[in-house]
Amino acid sequence: MNSLLEHLRNFFKMPDLEEYRTILCIQPHPDDADIGMGATVAKLSEKGAKVFYLTVTDGSAGSTNERLIGETLSKIRKEEQEKAAEILGVHDLIWLDFEDLGDYQLKELRSMIAEHIVVLKPDIVFTVDPFLPYEIHPDHIKCGFAVAQASSFYKLPKISKFRTDHILHAIGFFNTANPNNFYQIERKHLEKKFLALSHHKSQFDEKTLQTLYFYLEERAKVGEDKLAESFKILPPVMLHVFPEAQDF
Numbered sequence: 627m628n629s630l631l632e633h634l635r636n637f638f639k640m641p642d643l644e645e646y647r648t649i650l651c652i653q654p655h656p657d658d659a660d661i662g663m664g665a666t667v668a669k670l671s672e673k674g675a676k677v678f679y680l681t682v683t684d685g686s687a688g689s690t691n692e693r694l695i696g697e698t699l700s701k702i703r704k705e706e707q708e709k710a711a712e713i714l715g716v717h718d719l720i721w722l723d724f725e726d727l728g729d730y731q732l733k734e735l736r737s738m739i740a741e742h743i744v745v746l747k748p749d750i751v752f753t754v755d756p757f758l759p760y761e762i763h764p765d766h767i768k769c770g771f772a773v774a775q776a777s778s779f780y781k782l783p784k785i786s787k788f789r790t791d792h793i794l795h796a797i798g799f800f801n802t803a804n805p806n807n808f809y810q811i812e813r814k815h816l817e818k819k820f821l822a823l824s825h826h827k828s829q830f831d832e833k834t835l836q837t838l839y840f841y842l843e844e845r846a847k848v849g850e851d852k853l854a855e856s857f858k859i860l861p862p863v864m865l866h867v868f869p870e871a872q873d874f
């Protein structure tokens with residue numbers, strides 16, 4: 627291994643995910659964290675971690691049915707997410723209610739996320755990977771970058787109105803093309819994730835759900851009888867001026 631990279635890995639020493647006690651999962655829409663890391667949420671909650679879900683948008687655009695989109699859909703999706711979160715053992719849900727596919731600004735979102743980091747004091751935040759090649763959804767790109775920036779800058783008065791001594795140790799990206807962490811899960815955690823996903827009825831009909839189960843199960847297979855969810859986990863400081871972040 628490249629010795630500089632080895633040096634950085636020793637210096638930052640990322641602990642095992644199970645050592646984190648407070649976990650903040652920040653998702654663009656209701657269902658993203660369940661899809662990207664639902665089994666991990668189930669396992670870490672079971673082990674006593676306090677997991678929060680912070681949802682950026684109101685989910686109001688997630689349907690082709692014109693009669694459903696808007697407030698009606700938003701209300702349905704919140705109820706779906708609440709049921710799913712209960713299955714996974716999520717401690718609490720927070721909603722920022724930005725308009726789904728709306729033209730809200732990253733700057734405003736970044737400050738709101740930074741303030742939630744100060745208040746909730748997570749050891750690690752998780753979000754969608756905004757560096758995912760071919761990702762085109764604006765809510766995912768904005769959410770990923772806003773969380774990454776908030777993770778680095780939450781102590782700056784320009785970004786957050788709250789002062790804090792809290793240290794956020796890590797940021798984890800799910801749905802990543804460049805994982806550096808394969809968190810092992812058991813079949814029962816995958817089953818819980820699938821049960822949670824089955825509650826997002828406005829998003830998945832039965833046929834889509836079965837296809838999604840198949841896809842997610844294949845993606846979780848990391849070896850002979852081994853299942854895992856994969857993440858790119860970095861110390862937040864590496865999100866600025868470190869070419870080594872790519873291979874860390």
Ligand SMILES: [Zn+2]
Nearest residue numbers: 654655658766
């Ligand atoms: Zn989404």
